Amino acid sequence: MRIGNFKETYAADEAVFTSPTSRFWVAVLFIALAAFPFFAGPYLLYMANHTGVAIIAAVGLNILTGSAGQISLGHAAFVGVGAYTAALLTTRLGLPFLICLPLSGLSAAFFGVIVGAPSMRMKGLYLCIATLAAQMIFEFIFIHWESLTGGIRGINVPAAEVFGFRLNTEFSFYFVTAPTVIIAVTAARNLFRTRVGRAFIAIRDRDISAEMMGINLFHYKLLAFGASSFYAGVAGCLNVYLLKIVTPEHFPLHESIRYLAMIIVGGLGSVLGAIYGAIFMTIIPEVLQSIMGLFQGLSPTIMSYLYPLQTVVFGLLIVIFLVFEPHGLAEMWRRLKNYFRLWPFEN
Amino acid sequence: MPQITKRGRRRNGSILKSEDLCLAFGGLSVLTHIDFEVAPGEIFAIIGPNGAGKTSILNCIGGFYKPNRGQIYFQNQNISRLTPDRRAQLGLARTFQNIALYRGMTVLDNIKLGAHSHLKTGILPALLYWGPAHREEMALRREVEEEIIDFLEIEKIRKLPVAALPYGLQKRVELARALAMRPRVLLMDEPVAGMNAEETEDMARFILDIKEERDITVVLIEHDIRLIMDISDRVMVVNFGEKIAEGTPREVQRHPEVIKAYLGEKKK
Amino acid sequence: MDILVQLIVSGIAVGGVYALIALGFVLIYKATSIINFATGEFMMIGAYFFYSFMVMADIPAIPAFLLVMCCAALLGFWVERAILRHMLGQPVISIIMVTIGLSSILMGMAEIVWSTDFKSFPPLFPRAPIVVGNIIIRSNLFWGFVIAMGAVSVFAVLFKYTKVGVAMRATANDQMAAFSMGINVRAMFTLAWALGAVAASLGGVIIGNMGGIQPTLGHIGLKIFPVVILGGLDSIAGAVIGGFIVGLVENIAGGYLDPYVGGGVKDLAPFVVLVFILMIKPYGLFGKEEIERL
Numbered sequence: 001m002r003i004g005n006f007k008e009t010y011a012a013d014e015a016v017f018t019s020p021t022s023r024f025w026v027a028v029l030f031i032a033l034a035a036f037p038f039f040a041g042p043y044l045l046y047m048a049n050h051t052g053v054a055i056i057a058a059v060g061l062n063i064l065t066g067s068a069g070q071i072s073l074g075h076a077a078f079v080g081v082g083a084y085t086a087a088l089l090t091t092r093l094g095l096p097f098l099i100c101l102p103l104s105g106l107s108a109a110f111f112g113v114i115v116g117a118p119s120m121r122m123k124g125l126y127l128c129i130a131t132l133a134a135q136m137i138f139e140f141i142f143i144h145w146e147s148l149t150g151g152i153r154g155i156n157v158p159a160a161e162v163f164g165f166r167l168n169t170e171f172s173f174y175f176v177t178a179p180t181v182i183i184a185v186t187a188a189r190n191l192f193r194t195r196v197g198r199a200f201i202a203i204r205d206r207d208i209s210a211e212m213m214g215i216n217l218f219h220y221k222l223l224a225f226g227a228s229s230f231y232a233g234v235a236g237c238l239n240v241y242l243l244k245i246v247t248p249e250h251f252p253l254h255e256s257i258r259y260l261a262m263i264i265v266g267g268l269g270s271v272l273g274a275i276y277g278a279i280f281m282t283i284i285p286e287v288l289q290s291i292m293g294l295f296q297g298l299s300p301t302i303m304s305y306l307y308p309l310q311t312v313v314f315g316l317l318i319v320i321f322l323v324f325e326p327h328g329l330a331e332m333w334r335r336l337k338n339y340f341r342l343w344p345f346e347n
Numbered sequence: 348m349p350q351i352t353k354r355g356r357r358r359n360g361s362i363l364k365s366e367d368l369c370l371a372f373g374g375l376s377v378l379t380h381i382d383f384e385v386a387p388g389e390i391f392a393i394i395g396p397n398g399a400g401k402t403s404i405l406n407c408i409g410g411f412y413k414p415n416r417g418q419i420y421f422q423n424q425n426i427s428r429l430t431p432d433r434r435a436q437l438g439l440a441r442t443f444q445n446i447a448l449y450r451g452m453t454v455l456d457n458i459k460l461g462a463h464s465h466l467k468t469g470i471l472p473a474l475l476y477w478g479p480a481h482r483e484e485m486a487l488r489r490e491v492e493e494e495i496i497d498f499l500e501i502e503k504i505r506k507l508p509v510a511a512l513p514y515g516l517q518k519r520v521e522l523a524r525a526l527a528m529r530p531r532v533l534l535m536d537e538p539v540a541g542m543n544a545e546e547t548e549d550m551a552r553f554i555l556d557i558k559e560e561r562d563i564t565v566v567l568i569e570h571d572i573r574l575i576m577d578i579s580d581r582v583m584v585v586n587f588g589e590k591i592a593e594g595t596p597r598e599v600q601r602h603p604e605v606i607k608a609y610l611g612e613k614k615k
Numbered sequence: 616m617d618i619l620v621q622l623i624v625s626g627i628a629v630g631g632v633y634a635l636i637a638l639g640f641v642l643i644y645k646a647t648s649i650i651n652f653a654t655g656e657f658m659m660i661g662a663y664f665f666y667s668f669m670v671m672a673d674i675p676a677i678p679a680f681l682l683v684m685c686c687a688a689l690l691g692f693w694v695e696r697a698i699l700r701h702m703l704g705q706p707v708i709s710i711i712m713v714t715i716g717l718s719s720i721l722m723g724m725a726e727i728v729w730s731t732d733f734k735s736f737p738p739l740f741p742r743a744p745i746v747v748g749n750i751i752i753r754s755n756l757f758w759g760f761v762i763a764m765g766a767v768s769v770f771a772v773l774f775k776y777t778k779v780g781v782a783m784r785a786t787a788n789d790q791m792a793a794f795s796m797g798i799n800v801r802a803m804f805t806l807a808w809a810l811g812a813v814a815a816s817l818g819g820v821i822i823g824n825m826g827g828i829q830p831t832l833g834h835i836g837l838k839i840f841p842v843v844i845l846g847g848l849d850s851i852a853g854a855v856i857g858g859f860i861v862g863l864v865e866n867i868a869g870g871y872l873d874p875y876v877g878g879g880v881k882d883l884a885p886f887v888v889l890v891f892i893l894m895i896k897p898y899g900l901f902g903k904e905e906i907e908r909l
Contacts, residue, residue, distance in 0.1 A: 010488040071708050118890070121897040124707050125650055125848070129840045130893055133886035140883045144876050190476035193484060195459070195466045197473070201451045202460055209447040212409050213528065214435035214464030223470050253837075257715055264712050269451060308726035308830075315719025322713045323701045 016189060033182075037174045045170035049242055051282045052177040053235045056184045058262040058278040059271055060231020063188060065260065066269040067197065068224035069204025071124070074115065074131040075232055075259045077138035080251030082108040082233025083240045084142065087155040097160035097167075097241060101180070104237035105230040111138075112229025116222050135253055142248035154247030157240050167241070177238060184231060188271045191227075200224055201269070261314065265321045267328030276329040284317065285310050360423055362387040362564050363408070363532050368417035370403055370588075377403050378414070378588045385532070390558055390565045392575045392596075395585035396608060401568045402444060404585070405534045408566075409441050410434045422531065436464040440530030442521045444537045444568075448509045454520050455505045458491050461527025495523050499553060515546040522553065532564045533557065539571055547571065551578055576600070584608065617749050622870045623863060624750050628760040630862025632821050635763040636835075637842040637854040638770060639815030645787045645849040646807030649699060650711050653718035654815050655836010660721055661687050661816020662823030662832060663729055669736050676739055683820060684813050691812030695805045718833065725830045735827035759821040766817050770810070771851050783807060787849065838865075841885035844899040845892065853900075861885045 007013040017023045037045060061075045082104035089095040089103060115134045119127050142149050149155065159168035160176065167173045191197040199220045202210035211217050240246045258281060266277020288310055295302050321328060361384035368381040378400045385391040393401050406412040408419055410431035418427045426434050440461070448457050466487065472480040496502055499519055504512060509520060518538060525533055538554070539547045551574055557563050569575055575582060575596060582599045584592040592602040599605055640654045651657075664686050668679035694717065702710050740758040744751050774780035786793040786803040794800050815836075822835060838861060846857025868884035892900060 010485055010492070014484065014488060065708070069708075071711070118894045122893055123897070125711070126844065126893055126897055126899065128711065129844055130890055132837070132840065133890045136883055136886045137890075140879055144879060146877075187474035187476075190480075191470075191473050193476060194468045194473040194480055195463050196468060196470055198452065198456055198460045199463060201456075202449050205449040205451050206447050208411065209443065210449075211431045212411065212435055212441055213461060213524075214432045216430075216432050227470060227474075257719075260712060260715070264709070268708070305727055308723040308731075311719050311723030311726070313723075315716040315721075315723065318716030319698060319713055319720070322705070322709050322716070323698065326705060326709060 014193065016193070033178055037171050042170055045174055047282070047286065049170055049173055049177045049238075051279055052181045053238050053242065054259075054262065054278040054282045055181050055275050056238070057232055057235035057259055058266070058274040059184055059188045060228045060235070061259045062263045062269070062271065062274040063191065063200070063231070064224045064228035066263050066274065067192070067204060068200040068221065070116075070119075070221065070224060071128040071260075072131040072228070073128055073253065073256050073260070074135035074138070075228070076251045076253070076255035077135045078108045078112055078229040078232035079236040079239065079255070080138060080142055080246075080248070081111050081229075082236025083246045083250070084149055084155070084236075085233065086237035086240045087157050087246045088148070090157055091155060097162055097176075101234060101237050105233040108233025108236065109226040109230040112225040112232075113222055115229075116225030120218055120221060132253070135256055139248065139252065142251065149248070152248060154245055156245050159244060160241040168244075173242060176241075180234065180238065184234065185271060185275065188231075188274075192271075196220075196223065204269075258314075261318050265317060265328055267330030270328075270330045272333070273328050273330035276333065280329060281314075281317075284313065288313055360387075361385055361420075362422055363566065364420040365404070365408065366418045366420070368404070368407055368414050368419070370400075370407060370412060370414045376588055378407070381417070381585070381588075381590055383583050383590065383593065385564060385566055386580075387564055388558065388562055389580040390554065390567060390578055392567045392569060392579040392582045393585060394569060394572075394575055394582060394599075395591075399585045400588040401585055402536055403588075405441065405536055405566070405568065408434075408534060409439065432464070435528060438529070438531035439534070440525040440528040440532070441534040442518075442525050442536060442538060444540065446514075446517045446521055448517060448521055448524070450508070450510045453506055453508055454501065454512070454523075455491070455496075457509055457520060458495060458505075458523045458527050459487055461524040462487055462491070462529070465529060491527060495526050498556070499523050499526075515542050518542070518550070519553075522550075526557070526561075530563060532566065534566045536568045537570065538567070539569065539574060547574060554578060618870065619867070621750055622866045624747075624752060625756065626863035626866035627859055628752060628756045628862070629866070630859035631760040631763045631767075631855075632818055632825075632858075633838060633842050633861055634855040634858030635766055635821070636815050636818035637839040637846070637858055638767055638851060639811045639813075639818065640839050640843055641811075641849060641851060641854045642770070642814060643807050643811035644843075645851075646783045647699075647804050648787070649702075650707070650714065650848075651811065652711060652714040653694075653721060653833075653836075654811070654839055655833035656718040656721035656725075657687065657690070657812045657815035658819035658822065658836050659725060659828070659830065659833040660690065661812075661819035662828045663725055663819075664816065665820045665823065666729075666734055666736050666828060670734075680820070683816055687812040687816035688809040691808035691810070692805055694812070695808035699808070700801075700804075718836075722830050722833055729830070731830055733827055733829050736824065739824055753825075755821075755825050759825060763818065763821060766814065767851065767855060770814065774851065779806070838882075838885055841889040844889060847899055857900075860888075864888050 007018070012018070017026055036048065040048070057075065057079055061072065064070050064072055085107040086100045086104040089100045090097075095103070115131065119130045122130055143151060159166050160173070161167070162176065165172065167176060191200075199210065199215045202213065202215060203217060203220055203224075207217055239250070262277035262281045263274050264277070265280055266275065267273025289306060292302055292306055292309070325332060363385040365381055365383050368378055370378040381404060393404060395401055403412060407414045410426075410429060414427075418425055420426065421434070421437060421439060424437075426437065429437075449460065452460070466483055468480045468483055496505055499522065501516070501519060501523060504516060509517060512520065522535075522538065535554070539550050542550065554565060554567070555578055558565055567575075567579065579596055581594065582596050583590060584599055584602070584605045586608040591604045591608060592599050594602070636654065636658050639657060640651055643649055643651045661683055664683045665679055668674045668682050669676065674682065698713060698717065702713055738755065740754050742754060744754050745757045774784060782793070782798045783803050783806065785796065785798060786800050790800055793803070819832070822832065842857035842861045843854060844857070845860050846853025846855070864884050865881045869881035872880040872884075
C-alpha cells in the first residue's frame with residue numbers, strides 16, 4: 001500500500017512519475033526492453049517490431065481523435081503517405097534511413113494539414129466522412145499513379161543502414177524501433193503537460209468556450225492534424241523498412257478502422273490507452289491463430305476460417321468494449337492499480 | 348464619463364461600451380438598441396425577466412454572436428470585428444450560465460487552460476518539454492496556486508476531475524478559470540444560480556474581492572435581487588431585448604417600468 | 616452525345632437503388648439519431664439471405680423476397696435490443712465505432728457461413744433489355760430501379776400517413792415529448808432498426824441481382840455516405856435526390872475519366888464531389904446547422 005505521498009515542490013507534483021515506486025518500475029521496464037531482444041526468438045521480435053509500429057500510429061491517432069476529438073477515418077492513408085515517401089526517398093534519391101524517418105513524418109504531416117484545412121468548419125459525422133473521402137482519394141492515388149507508386153506491385157526497398165550497420169533482421173531493426181517508440185510516446189505525453197495538449201482537450205470537450213478562452217481553433221485543429229499525421233508517417237517509414245516493400249494493400253480503410261479500434265479499446269484520450277490498445281489489437285489475431293492451430297487436428301480446413309474469424313472477433317471486441325468498458329483498457333488498469341494501492345483496505 | 352470609485356480614484360472613459368446593439372435571428376428580434384457604458388473598476392449588473400436577452404448581450408460582447416447593428420468598444424478600442432479568441436487575449440473573460448468546464452480535465456488543468464493566451468509554448472517545444480517549456484509550466488503552476496487557488500479556497504479539490512464536483516464548487520472553478528485569463532473585464536452569467544445562501548455569500552465575497560483587490564471590472568447577469576442590491580455599483584434593466592432602466596440599485600428598484608416588468612401593472 | 620445520355624440514364628437508374636439503401640440509413644437516423652455504419656452490411660446480408668432462400672432452399676422469388684424482409688426485420692430488431700440499447704447517451708464516436716464493429720461482425724459471419732466465393736442468383740426479371748430510342752437499359756437495372764422507387768414510395772407513405780409513421784417522426788423530433796404523449800419510444804427505436812434493415816436488405820437483393828454477391832458487397836454501402844450527406848441525413852426525399860446525384864456523378868465521371876486513369880474513378884468520384892460540397896456547406900446540402908447554446 002502506498003501512503004505518505006507528499007510533495008514539497010510544484011515540480012515534484014507535476015512530474016509524470018511521482019513516486020519512487022513508479023520510477024522503479026519504469027526503470028525495470030527500460031531494462032526489460034533493452035534485454036528483450038537477446039532472449040527472444042525471431043517470431044517474438046517480429047511481433048515486437050510490428051507492435052512498435054502500431055503503437056506509434058495509435059499514439060498519433062490518439063492526439064487527433066482521442067484528445068482533440070476530431071474523428072479520423074483516414075489514418076491508414078497517412079501511414080501510407082509516410083511509407084511511400086520513405087520508399088521514394090530511398091530508391092530515387094538514395095537518402096539514408098535516418099534522414100528518411102523524419103522526412104516521412106514531415107511529408108505525412110504536410111498532407112495531414114492539407115486534409116485538415118478544408119475540414120476546419122466540419123464537425124462530428126461530416127468531418128468523419130471528409131476523412132473517409134481523404135482515405136479513398138489516397139488509396140486511389142496509391143493504386144493508380146503507377147509512375148510514382150508502382151501501382152499494385154509497389155516499390156521494393158533495400159534494408160535500412162544506420163552508421164554502416166545493415167539492419168536486415170528483426171533483431172537489428174528492434175534497436176531502431178524501440179527507441180523511436182520511446183521517443184514518440186514521451187513526446188506525446190509531454191504534449192499534455194503543456195498548453196498545447198490542454199488546448200486540444202478543450203477543443204474536444206467544448207470548442208466554443210475554448211475559443212472564448214483565447215484558443216485559436218483553426219491553428220490548433222491544424223496542429224492536431226499535423227502532429228497526428230507526423231506520427232503516422234514515421235510509423236509508415238518504419239513499416240516499409242520492416243517489410244522491405246510498400247504496396248497499396250497495406251493501407252486500406254480497414255487499417256484506418258483498426259487504428260480507431262486500438263485507441264477505443266485502449267481508452268480514448270490517453271497515451272497509455274493507445275499503447276495498450278495497439279498491443280492488444282496486434283496480439284489478438286496471433287493468439288487467435290494459435291488457438292485455431294490447436295484445433296487443426298480435429299478439422300483440417302479450419303484454418304480457412306481464420307481470416308473471417310479474425311474479422312468477427314475484431315468486431316466483437318470493439319462492440320464488447322464499447323458496451324461494457326467504454327473507457328477501455330486504460331481504465332481497467334487504473335482500477336487494478338487502485339485496488340493494489342489500497343490493499344488490504346477496500347477504499 | 349469620469350467615475351469616482353469607492354477608493355476615491357478618478358478615472359476617465361469607460362472600459363466597456365456598447366453602442367446601439369441590435370441582434371435578430373431571422374424574424375425574431377433579440378436585442379434592440381442596447382446602449383450602455385461600464386466604468387473601470389465597477390460592478391455593473393444586468394437584470395431582467397427570463398428571455399429578456401441578457402445572455403445575448405454577453406454573447407455579443409464575447410464575440411459568439413454577431414450583432415446586426417451596433418459597435419462594441421473595449422478600452423476605447425472597437426472590438427466589433429475581432430474573433431472571440433482575440434477578444435479574450437485582450438482581457439475579456441467570461442463565465443457561463445450552464446457550466447462550461449472541460450469535463451475531461453482536472454480542476455487544476457481547467458484553471459491552467461484559462462492562462463492559455465498568456466503562455467508561449469508552441470508544438471515543438473511542447474513535444475520536447477525542455478527548459479523553457481518546463482519553466483513556463485512551473486511559473487504557471489505557481490501563479491495559479493498562489494493567486495487563484497488560494498484566493499478562491501479550492502485547494503482541496505484541485506486534483507479532482509471536474510465532473511466529480513458538486514454544482515457550487517464547479518461554479519467556483521469556472522470563476523477560477525476566468526481569473527486565470529488575467530482579465531480586465533469579467534463577464535459573469537448568473538454566477539450564483541442554484542446556490543444556497545451560504546454559497547451565495549461566499550461568491551459575493553469573492554466578487555467584491557475581485558473588484559477591490561484586483562481592480563477587475565465585473566459585468567454581472569443575475570436574478571438574485573438581494574445580491575444585486577448588495578454588491579453592484581450600477582444596474583441596467585432589460586426587458587424584451589430593450590433597455591428599460593439604468594442607474595444605481597436604489598434608483599432602479601423604484602423605477603416604475605422595472606416594477607411593471609417584474610410584477611405587472613395594477614389593473615385599473 | 617448518345618454516350619452522355621446513356622450514362623445519365625444508367626446513373627439515375629442505379630441512383631434509385633442507392634436511394635433505397637440510403638433509406639435504410641435515413642430511417643434509423645431519423646428515428647434514433649444513430650449513424651449506422653453497418654448499413655452496407657445489412658444490404659449484403661439481405662442479398663445473401665435471398666440467395667440462400669432462392670438457390671439453396673429452392674423457394675420461388677416472391678416468397679423469398681418476403682422471407683428476406685422478415686429476416687432483415689429480425690436482424691434489425693435483434694441488433695437494436697442487444698447492442699444499441701446499451702449505447703444511449705454515449706458520445707458520437709462511440710456509437711459510430713459500435714456500428715463499425717457490427718459491420719465487421721456481419722462481414723466476417725457472412726464469409727464463414729457462405730464463403731468468399733462469388734455467387735449469383737438466377738435472373739429475377741425478363742432478360743430483354745429495355746430500349747428507348749437510342750438508349751439501352753439493362754433489364755435488371757431497369758426493374759431494380761422500378762422496385763427501388765416503389766419501395767421508397769411505400770416507406771414515404773408509411774411515414775407520412777400512418778399512425779406508426781407519425782409516431783416515429785414524433786420520436787425523432789423530440790423524444791421527451793413523444794414519451795409524454797404516450798408513444799412507446801423504445802418500440803419506435805426497435806421498429807426503426809427493423810425497417811432500416813429491411814430497406815437496406817431490399818437494396819441488397821437488387822444490387823446482388825445486378826452484379827452477383829460477395830462478402831465485400833458491403834463496401835458499396837460506403838457510397839451511401841455521399842448520398843446521405845448530399846441529401847441530408849434525415850430526409851427521405853433527400854436520400855432520393857442524393858442517390859440520383861451520386862449515381863450520375865459516378866457514371867459520368869467513370870464513363871469519361873476511366874480510360875485515362877485505368878479504372879476505379881467510379882468509386883472515387885462521389886467522394887471527391889462530397890469534399891467540395893462539404894467545404895462550401897459543412898453541414899451537407901440540406902443539413903441543418905446546429906446552433907449551440909452557450
